[in-house]
Amino acid sequence: MTNATATQTLSVTEAIRTRRSIRKFMQEPMDQQDLRQILELASLAPTANNVQPTRFVVIQNKELQQKLQDVSYNQSQVSNAPAVIVVYSDMEDVLQNAEQSFPASMGEEQIKARAESLRQQFGGQDVAQRGQWALTQANIAFGFVMLAARGLGYDTVPMLGFQPEKVRELLNLPEHVQFAGLLPIGKRAEEGFPHHRHNVDRITTFY
Template identity: 25%
Template sequence: MTSKASALPDIDVEEFRKVVRSRRSIRRFKPDPIPRDVLSECLELATLAPNSSNLQPWEFFVVESADLKAKLATACLGQNAAKTAPVLIAIVARPDTWRKHARQALDEWPEASLPPIVDKYYRTVAPIHYNQGPLGVFGLTKKAAGMALGMLRPIPRGPSSTSDMKVWATKSTALAAQNLMLALRAHGYDSCPMEGFDECRVKSLLKIHRKGLVTMVLAAGKRADNGVYNRQYRFDHDQLVHYL
């Protein structure tokens, strides 16, 4: 018998193809708001993205108020996407929440019993794997040990510094951002992920934690008729895809 956890819905690949191929970075939006229930579902789907150890190192700051949105658009260097979108979402990576979320993963385990291997992972393995120690000393120790042991067998080589932790959190957060963009497109809305912004001003405006990393500011809404600036193109498939 198929369990609820393993049961899969029928997937229409053609509809998925439409979502992916019609997603574009939209530079101008109509003023039509995104209904709150639609936006909420899209954000929920964003949080279903795969992420390292299910530690969910992300936060989403949804800006809808006209005054704050105007200030945030200025911090986004006055880009047309930021100025015209009815919603702006700052997508933030949090490399510092892993310890709190490891405890939360245990507290909110969804099954009746907690497998010993899961309990051991979050109580013992994760604190060793992600902890860098004061001034990064523990991370340096792990790196040295990894280099030595790695000569004998395959082992994880990181994260072993605060910089590695920033990359770690950003990778998972970027996956969540992609889920969000595809979810919006599936609902008939569009988006523009913006990297051009003054991070200090964005963090100050939205009161983002000092250790948070603004991965992108996402403009979202209905695309305007002049919202797409040029035809989409990508480099040759064979240049970038390698079958070994």
Template identity: 40%
Template sequence: MITSQHTAEFLQHRAGASPRISAAEAALERRSVRKFTDAPVSEELMEQLLTLVGRAPSAYNVQPWRFVVVRDPVLRQALQGAAYNQPQVGNAPVVIAIYSDMEDALAHVEEIVNPGLDAAKTADTVAMLRRTFGGMTDEARAVWGNAQANIALGYLLLLAETEGLATSPMLGFQPDQVKDILGIPASATVTALIALGWPDEEGYASHRHDIQRVASFR
């Protein structure tokens, strides 16, 4: 059983520790990996990793991302079916479903207000958030929330790499089936599935645009 005390201890320990590799090295070395060894990934390590992922920023600090960590082989088998039978879903020790749940975030909007604010500023912020999101269509809110959850996805891929874990992010799945299998609310948006484990292949050599192709400096 992992308690918030364990998480606090981990964060304290982690703050002073160097990562296994740096973020820059992880960015250069990360590749999608679709074959994993049989070595398990502990629930404790997953909780620690997701604790760091939860440090991702989001607009208004809404943090609409939610995670389902799937280790159960029967559930992973079912998810593989929902993911067009992509083999990495069945053979990874862990599959994470990351989704955005704006309804849950807005039902508890006071949770996201900085506790350092005084009562009047807290009330103003809550009212502003309710006005902002209440004025959007359900669809626009879902798109907005999914964009925030993708920030957490990027954090997850990079942070996993710094710990020596390999990942395979996926959009190739049928979201309604994934929601049914995992009990994710119908109104939520499934951002990605991520197969995760210890690598048993290098993955394909990746290529990227030159910086001049995608950035301009003025």
């Protein structure tokens, strides 16, 4: 299986085909430039109205990773990986800082008007409802992280097996944030499991 170095990137097709959930990683720290590049690529994921509600927490601290593992049903990949990326949505941050959703080139007055309209658009929904809406955007970025990582020769395992309220508490995150998931990341120290997938005709209706 291809295991590219940072300078050797995989095509999108190769990245998709060689991605596997990896639960045992090489014991070496993440290259910090690669890590930033993966996050930057993930930040290019699209969001509805470009509101950008996705947020990341990056943990590269074994003590904190162990605590995270404790609230993730003791899944060992959480502390085995050199880093864990937590992907979540924070729609309340978006609304509180709505002006930041628009580029400065738009001009102050237009930004103010657009920010107000954004607040009005979501004002009728409760926090959980709009949080759920924002989560659909974070889920897209979650996929982008996995493929951006693989494209640069890294591996991940997406995880939803954790106690969200305990993870919020551990990472000092507000109650309203919603998690796309945890992503232990690093270089694979073992191959993933062979994976079975439905064929295209089983999951597609063509008209």
